[in-house]
Amino acid sequence: MKPAVMAIRPLRIAIVGAGPSGFFAAAELLKRHASVSVDMLDRLPVMGGLARFGVSPDHAARRRIIRRYRYLCAASGRFNFIGNVEAGHDISHAQLLENYHAVVYACGCASDQKLGIAGEDLPGSHSATDFVGWYNGHPDFCSRRFDFSTDRAVVIGNGNVALDVARILLMGEARLRHTDIARHALAALATSRIREVVLLGRRGPAEASFTTPELLELAELDDMDIALDGCRVDEDIPASDGSAAGFARRLKLQIFREYVDRPAGGRPKRLVFKFLSSPQAILGNDRVEGLRLVRNMLESGADGMAKAVPTGEVSTLEAGLVLRAVGYRGRPIPGLPFDKQRGTLPNVDGRVVIDAESRIPVPWTYVVGWQKRGPSGVIGTNKYCAQRTVANLLDDLAAADLARLPAMKRLRGMR
Amino acid sequence: MSHVITGNCVNCGTCTEVCPVDSIHPSPDEADFNRADMLYIDPRACLDCGACAPACPVDAIMRENRLPLKLQRYREINARFSRERCA
Numbered sequence: 001m002k003p004a005v006m007a008i009r010p011l012r013i014a015i016v017g018a019g020p021s022g023f024f025a026a027a028e029l030l031k032r033h034a035s036v037s038v039d040m041l042d043r044l045p046v047m048g049g050l051a052r053f054g055v056s057p058d059h060a061a062r063r064r065i066i067r068r069y070r071y072l073c074a075a076s077g078r079f080n081f082i083g084n085v086e087a088g089h090d091i092s093h094a095q096l097l098e099n100y101h102a103v104v105y106a107c108g109c110a111s112d113q114k115l116g117i118a119g120e121d122l123p124g125s126h127s128a129t130d131f132v133g134w135y136n137g138h139p140d141f142c143s144r145r146f147d148f149s150t151d152r153a154v155v156i157g158n159g160n161v162a163l164d165v166a167r168i169l170l171m172g173e174a175r176l177r178h179t180d181i182a183r184h185a186l187a188a189l190a191t192s193r194i195r196e197v198v199l200l201g202r203r204g205p206a207e208a209s210f211t212t213p214e215l216l217e218l219a220e221l222d223d224m225d226i227a228l229d230g231c232r233v234d235e236d237i238p239a240s241d242g243s244a245a246g247f248a249r250r251l252k253l254q255i256f257r258e259y260v261d262r263p264a265g266g267r268p269k270r271l272v273f274k275f276l277s278s279p280q281a282i283l284g285n286d287r288v289e290g291l292r293l294v295r296n297m298l299e300s301g302a303d304g305m306a307k308a309v310p311t312g313e314v315s316t317l318e319a320g321l322v323l324r325a326v327g328y329r330g331r332p333i334p335g336l337p338f339d340k341q342r343g344t345l346p347n348v349d350g351r352v353v354i355d356a357e358s359r360i361p362v363p364w365t366y367v368v369g370w371q372k373r374g375p376s377g378v379i380g381t382n383k384y385c386a387q388r389t390v391a392n393l394l395d396d397l398a399a400a401d402l403a404r405l406p407a408m409k410r411l412r413g414m415r
Numbered sequence: 416m417s418h419v420i421t422g423n424c425v426n427c428g429t430c431t432e433v434c435p436v437d438s439i440h441p442s443p444d445e446a447d448f449n450r451a452d453m454l455y456i457d458p459r460a461c462l463d464c465g466a467c468a469p470a471c472p473v474d475a476i477m478r479e480n481r482l483p484l485k486l487q488r489y490r491e492i493n494a495r496f497s498r499e500r501c502a
Contacts (some may be wrong), residue, residue: 061423061473068472211452212492213422220485240499244441244451247496377449380426384443 010037010078011397014100016087018042019049020379021369022106023069024386029104030076032394037078039100041091044139045083050108051379053138056164057181058171065379093335097364101405102393105336105345105352106386108370109328115156119282120324123147128157128165128325135168135189137182147287148192150320154291156279157325158201158208163215165323166197170224170269196270198317202278202296202308204231205256206238211378212251218259224269226259230295231275233257274317278310282322290318328375337362345371350389351396364405366393416479417461418468421489423475424453430467430476436460439467440500457497458490 013029015022018040026038046052048066055062073079085091087105096103112127114120124147133141153169155162168176173190181189201208205228218226233256240246256273277293284290294310301307330345332338337354339346345367346356352365368386370376377385420430420439431442431454438460441448456467456476468476479490 059423061475062425064474065425065427065472213424213453216422216488217485240502242500242502244447244496247499248452251492378426378452380424380428381449383427384448 017106018047021382024383028390043086057179088334102364113327124288125322135185153321154319162325229274417458455496
């Protein structure tokens, strides 16, 4: 450890956002530096971020990640949580910099991506973000209303969120009752008449981005048929290339094949994976009545990834509820730059900059997690992302003349 | 006998830090770590020492003979990943 940093006790760091990446950053800071103290701020009065309000209520074990890190941070004796404080509103970025040596943003991606098609705002068409927030009891979404009086719901997207949402819609009250689902959501879903959920994927089963465990656990819903539409899985499964992604892709195709081969019929509910289709419009007069879909074919893109290309073959699908789960997007924070295209806080390896072109740094301001990289990866991906940011932050502090930091004037006065 | 990682895995990699024989892959320093659905234990390398199970923050790791019925399949998945990776 460099003596320049050791000389200042304590080194005060603010982390904005109490989700997984905020906690990964906090744990790393507290571990790497004995004189660091961390204040973690969150807009909500409770910790957890997406691990609490995003992770599905039937995935109780996965939510435990926050409990472990909360204990780890608290055990340091140098960790505080300050809830109900929104950075950029209740406290400005400038105020934070006056009170802390450095500020780490870990606000994730709180908004959803839009489809940009006609009818998207019709009653009965919602973002999965709102629906997930609603069934997880997020205070922003508790007063939302969803209409489950339809036979068929359509979920647009092929990620884990899309699969979570489809599963929650089909699980049935008896199973949901044993989960951590919000009471109001349980009561509303108990009256659901949805018998079929169609998951729309613009590409094929091999390109679907949900993970194998999510696909495997569908087998537990034994009152539900699983069908594939728009593609076949009986062609040869590609040979192993030894990579983790290749293994997951092959396993996914094998699981799909097992689902399709199950004797069908007799089960009251149905989950349909409709691949190679994109929504062109959401149809309906005063509320959602269906979707217009176009069939895609796959072409090899410039980057080697399979690309969906519309064929012009159009069809309609009746549905009374449409949920779009096509990705998250970050929100701008007042007083800080914002990358409009990527929905992130512009940064160079975790150091916040004014914009990606000029790379002019915003002093003592850092970013981790989805707000840094955009919405990708699973919970653990954020750990190594946070560790890199923290390493840069500690390097900067070690190299700096700490007496000249903006926070020092104020902090000296506080002693 | 070996330990098995199940579907709750969130890829935090904590288990790879405590495994004494480096039997858990992909580890955070391997190129495909960020693209893995979950991590897997190589049953041929695993000593069954049990260090990983309490280290896992989401209780995703279990001893092979303790796997509940609905997670049985992960025994084969862990083994198959490890076999194909070395092939």
